Amino acid sequence: MTPRFDAIGLVVSDMAAAVAFYRSLGFDFPEGSEREPHAEAPLPGGTRLMLDTEELVKSLHPDWRPPAGGRHxxxxxxxxxxxxxxxxxxxxxxxxxxxxxxxxxxxxxxxxxxxxxxxxxxxxxxxxxxxx
Missing domain, CATH: 3.10.180.10 (2,3-Dihydroxybiphenyl 1,2-Dioxygenase, domain 1)
Structure with missing residues (x-):
């Protein structure tokens, strides 16, 4: 099997603010996503936009730190x-x-x-x- 592109993941500090921003651009996050540590919106072609809170990422990877500066x-x-x-x-x-x-x-x-x-x-x- 060959790995396939499936999702784009972003780490966010405020899930409610991030969900509201992306909903304003037409992303279809399910109701209640703004209160969850992980949220997903489907994208055309079957891929997804995934948002994870900093707290969730730190719980999985304790040494994780937010990156400085944008690269994507x-x-x-x-x-x-x-x-x-x-x-x-x-x-x-x-x-x-x-x-x-x-x-x-x-x-x-x-x-x-x-x-x-x-x-x-x-x-x-x-x-x-x-x-x-």
Whole structure:
């Protein structure tokens, strides 16, 4: 058997805040997930987004420490460039940190980055229309 990609796991300091953030982006966490130490939302194609509290991780791995600085991000495709702008403004307006304001990237996408409550990067992007 060959290992298969199955899930993305993030460690969070506040499950309720993380679940609320990802629900605002359309992730379908079950009701009550905000009160659990582990939560999962299904993703297209059968993969999952898994959230674990720092307390749960420390109970399994006592020497675990939160990493310093971000090394990864989730990338979410929007329907169009206007949706990138709208979602970014909604998240920043709700108090989340906007890491990179929407801009037209040289590789042909409208692109922006916002941070979730734990500082994980969430990239928002959409293809730009072809130049006339």
């Amino acid at each position: 991000s989730l990338a979410l495709r929007c329907d169009d460039p206007a949706e990138v702008d709208r979602v970014y403004e909604e998240l920043v307006g709700a108090g989340h940190h906007g890491e990179l304001k929407p801009w037209d990237a040289f590789w042909g996408q409208r692109y922006a980055v916002v941070q979730d409550p734990d500082g994980h990067g969430v990239d928002l992007f959409a293809p730009l229309p072809p130049a006339a």
